[in-house]
Amino acid sequence: MAKILCVLYDDPVDGYPPQYARDSIPEIEHYPDGMTTPTPSGIDFKPGALLGSVSGELGLRKFLEDAGHELVVTSDKDGPNSEFEKQLVDADVVISQPFWPAYLTEERIAKAKKLKLAITAGIGSDHVDLQAAIDNDITVAEVTFCNxxxxxxxxxxxxxxxxxxxxxxxxxxxxxxxxxxxxxxxxxxxxxxxxxxxxxxxxxxxxxxxxxxxxxxxxxxxxxxxxxxxxxxxxxxxxxxxxxxxxxxxxxxxxxxxxxxxxxxxxxxxxxxxxxxxxxxxxxxxxxxxxxxxxxxxxxxxxxxxxxxxxxxxxxxxxxxxxxxxxxxxTPHVSGTTLSAQARYAAGTREILEHFFAGKGLRDEYLIVERGKLAGAGAHAYTAGDSTKGSEKAAEFKKAS
The missing domain is CATH 3.40.50.720 (NAD(P)-binding Rossmann-like Domain)
Incomplete structure (x- = not known):
């Protein structure tokens, strides 16, 4: 059994939506370069639903719990007393979004002795100290092209x-x-x-x-x-x-x-x-x-x-x-988390988890760090190093709330 720690943004201030402005979203099977959209074995959500907030859970709970895994979902991610910091200690997998990033700093990675995989539900993995991930043999993946x-x-x-x-x-x-x-x-x-x-x-x-x-x-x-x-x-x-x-x-x-x-x-x-x-x-x-x-x-x-x-x-x-x-x-960081995009990055997150638990290799397009080095899309776009310094100031937003 694995423990999956998922950090998502808060629900709407008036509560999780009972209905939506539209009944459906267009179905897209391929991106402009021919790459296929995510292909998990199945999904447990309706495309067009709000999946990126806490109640949406990226549509993952049934899939993970049916397989015997533990899923912890929280929006409390900043500061030493945050739920994220408490749960990180024995987490095997961390899932985060760029819009409400759980900053995986060198210090946090040092505490996460069991951490094997960090997934960005979206694109852009700079909230992870990539150098620390390389040094600690943690796989970093994201759902490339999803949004x-x-x-x-x-x-x-x-x-x-x-x-x-x-x-x-x-x-x-x-x-x-x-x-x-x-x-x-x-x-x-x-x-x-x-x-x-x-x-x-x-x-x-x-x-x-x-x-x-x-x-x-x-x-x-x-x-x-x-x-x-x-x-x-x-x-x-x-x-x-x-x-x-x-x-x-x-x-x-x-x-x-x-x-x-x-x-x-x-x-x-x-x-x-x-x-x-x-x-x-x-x-x-x-x-x-x-x-x-x-x-x-x-x-x-x-x-x-x-x-x-x-x-x-x-x-x-x-x-x-x-x-x-x-x-x-x-605007707040919203450009890549439309309801349309959420359906793709939620499905992509599940695809990554399915492959990870089955011991199968991840799509090369999804890989940022693997086996102690930049890999796949990461080798193409990133340089090794750390861009998380100063992220602790995000806790100031919580203090002012």
């Missing part, structure tokens, strides 16, 4: 919301006003703008594809250059580094994984090289941008707007300056 398109759609929405000044205009309606001049004094067309992505993997490429119909000029940088055919089809300009890209772009979107090589990439120096009045959209990871540098750039006018749904740590402390800085379009 990449979800995030790409969110990026396109945020770019339009910033450039068209949508949020302040909506707020005038709520206030009962009709203040057209106030609405449009910061509103522009995206047509003809230069838009670039830092990172052109599954999410970044999907963003570029969605922006092409807006008649914009597209740019990208990535350590893995895209095929010439793709560059020609989308009219892409390749840049060898972020510095050369940001100089020419009106909008920059960040779609790269967080690791020591990207941590605080968008600092004062890099932002100063961007066009004055450009926009920065970050749905990758909050720590890729220097928190205070973003605030300073918005206050000075170097940036015309900043939007994203990723923070560091998560949940962000109540006094986090991104909550109150000017001209922002921040």
């Amino acid at each position: 990449s398109i979800s995030v790409a759609e969110h990026v396109a929405m945020m770019i339009l919301a910033l450039v068209r000044n949508y949020i302040p205009s909506y707020q005038w309606v709520i206030k009962g006003g009709w203040n057209i001049a106030d609405c449009v004094e910061r509103a522009y067309d995206v047509e003809g703008m230069h838009i670039g992505t830092v990172g052109a993997g599954r999410i970044g490429l999907a963003v570029l594809k969605r922006l092409k119909p807006f008649d914009v000029k597209l740019h990208y940088t990535d350590k893995h250059r895209l095929p010439t055919k793709v560059e020609k089809e989308l009219g892409l300009t390749y840049h060898p580094d972020a510095e050369s890209l940001v100089k020419v772009c009106d909008v920059v979107t960040v779609n790269a994984p967080l690791h020591p090589g990207t941590e605080h990439m968008f600092n004062d120096e890099l932002i100063s090289r961007m066009k004055r009045g450009s926009y920065l959209v970050n749905t990758a990871r909050g720590k890729i941008a220097d928190r205070d540098a973003v605030v300073r750039a918005l206050e000075s006018g170097q940036l015309a707007g900043y939007a994203g749904d990723v923070w560091f740590p998560q949940p962000a402390p109540r006094e986090h300056p991104w909550r109150t800085m000017p001209h922002h379009g921040m």
